[in-house]
Amino acid sequence: MITQLRATAGIYAELMGSKIYLDPGPGALVKSNARKIPINKLDAILISHCHIDHSNDAGALIEAMTSGLREKRGILAGSVSALDSPDKPVSTYHQNSIDKRIVLKPDEQFNIGKLKVTTTPTEHTDKTGIGFIFHAENTISYLSDTNYSKKIAKKHTSSDIIILNCLYLKWDNSKADSYPQKHMDVEDAKKFIKDINPELAIIQHFGMGIIKHGPWKVAEDIQDSTGVRTVAARDNQIIKLGSKAGNLKAWTKKIS
Ligand SMILES: [Zn+2]
Structure with missing residues (x-):
């Protein structure tokens, strides 16, 4: 930032x-x-x-x-x-x-016009943080800042597309002292993606370690290990969604 x-x-x-x-x-x-x-x-x-x-x-x-x-x-x-x-x-x-x-x-649930939105829990330094699920033509999850939790993953299993805030390349617990990990690293992102198994995963919110390493390499690594199409978001990137989940495979080819 x-x-x-x-x-x-x-x-x-x-x-x-x-x-x-x-x-x-x-x-x-x-x-x-x-x-x-x-x-x-x-x-x-x-x-x-x-x-x-x-x-x-x-x-x-x-x-x-x-x-x-x-x-x-x-x-x-x-x-x-x-x-x-x-x-x-x-x-x-x-x-x-x-x-x-x-x-x-x-x-909780609320509506924006015809769009239904549900909120999900997070595990973060802001204890009241929430994620969002948008029930549009495709179901889209934004997990927000959180570390990995199986319980949280379960909330998102019906989503076609998930947006993951993946901050760390690798969180090293041994060096962390008492500072709690409250963001996901690449291994956490893989665990979320495997649990949720969406059509498309978009990673973003990168820390300096991922930026220096190359976010696209991280996306490739995640995709290879999970089998789920994974994109590292770029600034100003536009992602056009198909009108049906069945179109996802076609349009995801157009990204990146
Ligand atoms: Zn935060």
Whole structure:
């Protein structure tokens, strides 16, 4: 995040006719304008947890979504830590300017227009963090920042596509002292992918170890070991989804 060797702007998605911005970290506003993403027409801003690389630009995007806070519109949905804690990263001033505010815990459900979204648990330093499952034409999981857990994997087994925040090349427990691993490394990503067995896995949120090693090499290694098509996300990458799960094999060839 600090070096911006890789952008931390988050993910923009168009699903079932809704325009959604997920985890707007630092750069979301600038990158969106550079890429002509219609942030003035957003239907929802989602925040998985309070950490700055996932929430920093939320206020700026709320201003975009509400025409500079003049029009009360849109959904803001996020974890307790992001929206409802004393040191929440999204100000009350901004939260009062949107049409609908939804504070979320794991295993809850809400709708963005016709799109059904469910939340999932995470194991992270932000104890109230959540993941999301989008029930669109394809079922898409965003696991958010979490370490590996079989219990969490089970929540995502019906997903066609999973997005994994894979931070470490290899987490070394012996050197970790008391600092807890609360992010996945490549081996954790493999375990998640094997358990969930999706059509496509997208890895992102890389730390410096993976960036120096080459994210594409990591994706290849994961794909070889799991048998699941795996893509290392690039900045500004667009992934076009087929209308049916059956189309996935065709369109995944078009990626990368
Ligand atoms: Zn985090």
